[in-house]
Amino acid sequence: xxxxxxxxxxxxxxxxxxxxxxxxxxxxxxxxxxxxxxxxxxxxxxxxxxxxxxxxxxxxxxxxxxxxxxxxxxxxxxxxxxxxxxxxxxxxxxxxxxxxxxxxxxxxxxxxxxxxxxxxxxxxxxxxxxxxxxxxxxxxxxxxxxxxxxxxxxxxxxxxxxxxxxxxxxxxxxxxxxxxxxxxxxxxxxxxxxxxxxxxxxxxxxxxxxxxxxxxxxxxxxxxxxxxxxxxxxxx
Amino acid sequence: xxxxxxxxxxxxxxxxxxxxxxxxxxxxxxxxxxxxxxxxxxxxxxxxxxxxxxxxxxxxxxxxxxxxxxxxxxxxxxxxxxxxxxxxxxxxxxxxxxxxxxxxxxxxxxxxxxxxxxxxxxxxxxxxxxxxxxxxxxxxxxxxxxxxxxxxxxxxxxxxxxxxxxxxxxxxxxxxxxxxxxxxxxxxxxxxxxxxxxxxxxxxxxxxxxxxxxxxxxxxxxxxxxxxxxxxxxxxxxxxxxxxxxxxxxxxxxxxxxxxxxxxxxxxxxxxxxxxxxxxxxxxxxxxxxxxxxxxxxxxxxxxxx
Numbered sequence: 001x002x003x004x005x006x007x008x009x010x011x012x013x014x015x016x017x018x019x020x021x022x023x024x025x026x027x028x029x030x031x032x033x034x035x036x037x038x039x040x041x042x043x044x045x046x047x048x049x050x051x052x053x054x055x056x057x058x059x060x061x062x063x064x065x066x067x068x069x070x071x072x073x074x075x076x077x078x079x080x081x082x083x084x085x086x087x088x089x090x091x092x093x094x095x096x097x098x099x100x101x102x103x104x105x106x107x108x109x110x111x112x113x114x115x116x117x118x119x120x121x122x123x124x125x126x127x128x129x130x131x132x133x134x135x136x137x138x139x140x141x142x143x144x145x146x147x148x149x150x151x152x153x154x155x156x157x158x159x160x161x162x163x164x165x166x167x168x169x170x171x172x173x174x175x176x177x178x179x180x181x182x183x184x185x186x187x188x189x190x191x192x193x194x195x196x197x198x199x200x201x202x203x204x205x206x207x208x209x210x211x212x213x214x215x216x217x218x219x220x221x222x223x224x225x226x227x228x229x230x231x232x233x234x235x236x
Numbered sequence: 237x238x239x240x241x242x243x244x245x246x247x248x249x250x251x252x253x254x255x256x257x258x259x260x261x262x263x264x265x266x267x268x269x270x271x272x273x274x275x276x277x278x279x280x281x282x283x284x285x286x287x288x289x290x291x292x293x294x295x296x297x298x299x300x301x302x303x304x305x306x307x308x309x310x311x312x313x314x315x316x317x318x319x320x321x322x323x324x325x326x327x328x329x330x331x332x333x334x335x336x337x338x339x340x341x342x343x344x345x346x347x348x349x350x351x352x353x354x355x356x357x358x359x360x361x362x363x364x365x366x367x368x369x370x371x372x373x374x375x376x377x378x379x380x381x382x383x384x385x386x387x388x389x390x391x392x393x394x395x396x397x398x399x400x401x402x403x404x405x406x407x408x409x410x411x412x413x414x415x416x417x418x419x420x421x422x423x424x425x426x427x428x429x430x431x432x433x434x435x436x437x438x439x440x441x442x443x444x445x446x447x448x449x450x451x452x453x454x455x456x457x458x459x460x461x462x463x464x465x466x467x468x469x470x471x472x473x474x475x476x477x478x479x480x481x482x483x484x485x486x487x488x489x490x491x492x493x494x495x496x497x498x499x500x501x502x503x504x505x506x507x508x509x510x511x512x513x514x515x516x517x518x519x520x521x522x523x524x525x526x527x528x529x530x531x532x533x534x535x536x537x538x539x540x541x542x
Contacts, residue, residue, distance in 0.1 A: 050454075073459070080456035090451060103448075106241045107457035155455065 007058035036211035042194035083152030087167035098132035142173035245465035264477025267426030318394030434531035478524035
């Protein structure tokens with residue numbers, strides 16, 4: 001589903017690479033954590049998958065396609081198969097919950113009737129039934145992130161990328177978000193989540209790919225993260 | 237769905253960018269009104285030219301009976317032979333392509349004409365037939381070819397002087413042409429301003445909607461779909477400006493050209509009218525769209541990054 005083949009990414013010539021000869025493969029329907037300190041290369045990996053950035057060397061395959069060979073005009077269509085969630089939610093403040101989710105369908109030209117039928121389903125998937133008319137500022141942080149997840153998955157992407165989705169949330173709320181991501185994963189969507197939330201990673205017992213200074217130092221399924229692991233970052 | 241969505245985005249852009257949009261409308265309005273004025277002037281010039289030059293003629297004044305002072309007609313009045321020679325020249329193969337026809341007006345006819353035209357003026361009594369030159373009126377195929385005729389007959393025995401009536405008109409056309417150039421210059425400067433202003437407006441609008449466009453890009457909206465609202469925003473503003481300019485030209489045409497000028501000049505002048513405004517209206521609108529499109533190309537090139 002996602003394959004990094006000896007990928008190096010250098011942002012500024014002469015500087016230390018953000019990713020250094022990374023080779024890794026994430027299978028269809030897998031749930032994988034990318035862990036590591038800030039600046040370890042997690043976000044760069046996600047940006048390469050999304051083709052917001054291009055690898056300096058090596059190849060990145062997403063959905064069986066070498067993304068560096070993707071023409072610019074085809075990138076939008078490629079991205080329709082990938083959902084993204086961020087730490088800062090990125091909701092449109094002047095649109096309701098329903099409109100925020102519907103926006104993702106409108107802008108790729110989905111017909112009105114399918115928007116009206118799909119959006120409520122997705123809102124219930126993320127646990128926001130009946131909240132479609134609320135505005136983002138009327139919601140808690142956790143609820144806002146659920147809206148963001150709903151927007152990311154409403155077009156049924158094959159991959160969901162989450163960049164520190166719980167970074168702004170308290171532990172209890174974070175668990176709720178993890179449950180939602182787990183549910184999304186159960187529907188067959190590949191989920192890749194970048195985080196440094198030790199507690200969550202250890203609880204989920206999923207695959208953990210750990211990065212230090214742009215290199216993978218550990219990759220184990222059912223992994224843990226935190227103090228005591230090679231190259232690990234001291235947990236809280 | 238898409239259509240209404242794009243329309244909603246344009247409306248939102250208008251609300252958010254009201255001052256800039258107003259500026260765009262006003263600048264395109266004034267610049268296109270100038271373009272329109274220049275076009276109407278051109279039509280006016282063509283009309284006058286067609287009408288007046290069709291009537292103007294070259295007059296060949298022959299030597300009168302009464303001697304004139306100075307160099308001209310030192311050999312006395314024109315003789316019949318001399319007159320025949322001149323007429324033969326006018327109908328020669330050489331001049332044939334240029335001369336439509338000609339008529340001879342004898343001194344007596346000129347005198348009668350003078351009497352009827354100026355019957356109420358005192359001085360006509362002091363004018364004698366002998367002082368008046370017989371005149372050959374030549375209508376040209378093309379009024380611009382005056383020189384050819386003038387060179388052929390001027391200085392011939394019996395010819396006093398050759399007059400080209402179109403010379404009288406040329407100062408008027410000079411003024412009209414200069415006014416047209418001025419209108420075009422103003423229009424040119426304002427159009428550059430309009431393009432820059434539309435470009436700035438599109439850029440501002442795009443910046444104020446960066447969050448939306450960022451999300452659109454992430455969920456895979458095509459570039460065209462992301463940019464379309466901005467482009468249309470500029471185009472709609474420019475179109476409103478062009479409509480305003482057409483309305484203004486129409487009002488000016490209706491109440492100033494047709495109203496005031498026909499009171500002052502009657503039917504003496506054939507003038508551009510409100511129908512002519514509608515002839516140029518589509519072109520002004522097209523120009524507005526071209527202006528907006530140019531600005532969009534200038535601005536959005538840097539937003540096409542995926």
